[in-house]
Amino acid sequence: MxxxxxxxxxxxxxxxxxIAVKAIDENGEQVDxxxxxxxxxxxxxxxxxxxxxxxxxxxxxxxxxxxxxxxxxxxxxxxxxxxxxxxxxxxxxxxxxxxxxxxxxxxxxxxxxxxxxxxxxxxxxxxxLDEINLPQRRIKQSMIYSLLKNIGEYNETYKNAGAVHGCGLCLDDQIVDFVEDVGRHNAVDTLAGEMWLKETPGEDKIFYTTGRLTSEMVIKVAKMGIPILLSRSGATQMGLELAQQMGITMIARAKGKHFLIYNGADNIEFDAIPAKRPSKK
The missing domain is CATH 3.10.20.10 (Ubiquitin-like (UB roll))
Incomplete structure (x- = not known):
């Protein structure tokens, strides 16, 4: 067809x-x-x-x-x-x-x-939701780090003005599409619309978001057929339960060399374990 x-x-x-505005900074000076x-x-x-x-x-x-x-x-x-x-x-x-x-x-x-x-x-x-059967896909820790580095080049509105969330559709460490919006769910819905219109498959993709991994976010990503969810922010209890139910690999608090895998740790190959930070006395 x-x-x-x-x-x-x-x-x-x-x-x-x-839009351009004028503000007064902490020194009492006007800035653009x-x-x-x-x-x-x-x-x-x-x-x-x-x-x-x-x-x-x-x-x-x-x-x-x-x-x-x-x-x-x-x-x-x-x-x-x-x-x-x-x-x-x-x-x-x-x-x-x-x-x-x-x-x-x-x-x-x-x-x-x-x-x-x-x-x-x-x-x-x-x-x-009971009919969703997501594939279990393995990825490397080093690829997560590479993706996090690459995603930083796409936050144009955030860098310019702040006050927005970003979501990315990724193939390995490459960003296929990236959307920013004032709400994280607007960004994920926009990518869902793009994927549906272009008939883009989700089973080989990773979904990145700057927002929290709530139940609503997990459900939307599952409906897009994407098995791996990566966030700079944290996760909620219901979001985790749904990720476990639908087999989504959930990785949160991902920034720099740090991340927390709340579900699907068996799908991660730990090939780039960073040196442990010295403990503070």
């Missing part, structure tokens, strides 16, 4: 990701700085409003698509007709011929989460 690409319609130009933009984006499904996300605005079409897929509202790429983005009214509409089952029931059942930039999941988000 040939790849299917829905029609993308943008009725306004792309929006800036940062940039801060991250934050704007609402209302996601529509067949012109039915679903949610309003607070976003940087880098790839609204992929964000809307990935959000609706991860929440369980849509599942058939072949039936997508168009994606319409209009920043004049801060909206992204997904138009599909797919039959949307139990839409009102899903919208009525929602859970407030710890996610920054989003914070709500709907009924249907947990559907199908």
């Amino acid at each position: 040939s790849k299917h690409y829905p029609t993308l319609i943008k009725t306004a130009t792309d929006v800036p990701l940062t 700085k940039h801060i991250a933009c934050e704007r609402p984006l209302t996601v529509y499904l067949n012109w039915r409003p679903i949610v309003t996300l607070m976003t940087l605005g880098a790839r609204p079409e992929s964000l809307a698509l990935g959000y609706l897929k991860n929440q369980g509202f849509i599942s058939d790429l072949q039936q997508l007709e168009s994606i319409i983005v209009d920043w004049e009214v801060s909206s992204a509409a997904i138009i599909t011929t797919e039959s949307i089952q139990d839409l009102e029931e899903k919208l009525a059942e929602k859970t407030v989460t710890s996610g920054c930039g989003q914070g709500t999941v709907y009924g249907g988000f947990m559907d199908g």
